Amino acid sequence: MPQILIFTGSPGAGVAIAACAAALGMASQGQKTLLVTLGSAVGLGALLGTDLGPRPVEIVTGLDVLAPDPNAELALAWEQGRKQLPDAVSRLGADELPLPAGSAALAGLLKLPALRSTYQRIV
Secondary structure, eight states, rough: EEEEEOOOOSSSHHHHHHHHHHHHHHHTTTEEEEEOOOHHHHHHHHHTTOOOOOEEEEETTTTEEOOOOOHHHHHHHHHGGGSOHHHHHSSSOOGOOOOTTTTHHHHHHHHHHHHTTSSSSSS
């Protein structure tokens, strides 16, 4: 089971820079590390100089970065579960559903169990 390190604070560059520095440090020590952003991927992507997305991307040796897409995650979950709902509700498209507050964080956290065997550290 990987060690999970969570950085919290006011949204902005400070949290991203601290988390990125920690993840780079762990990777430089030979620990396979995953950096997950639960907020906007744009800022972290700009900091790292690459586009981020819902699949892990290798930034440097030993460090991958993941930016879950809450809209895509909700759409997938909706498609998988809609057959079990009453007909009137199941006709709704995923793009018609509201995206609840905190869904970006939830999308990221729900990906961790599937990735935990690949990484020694998750930031």
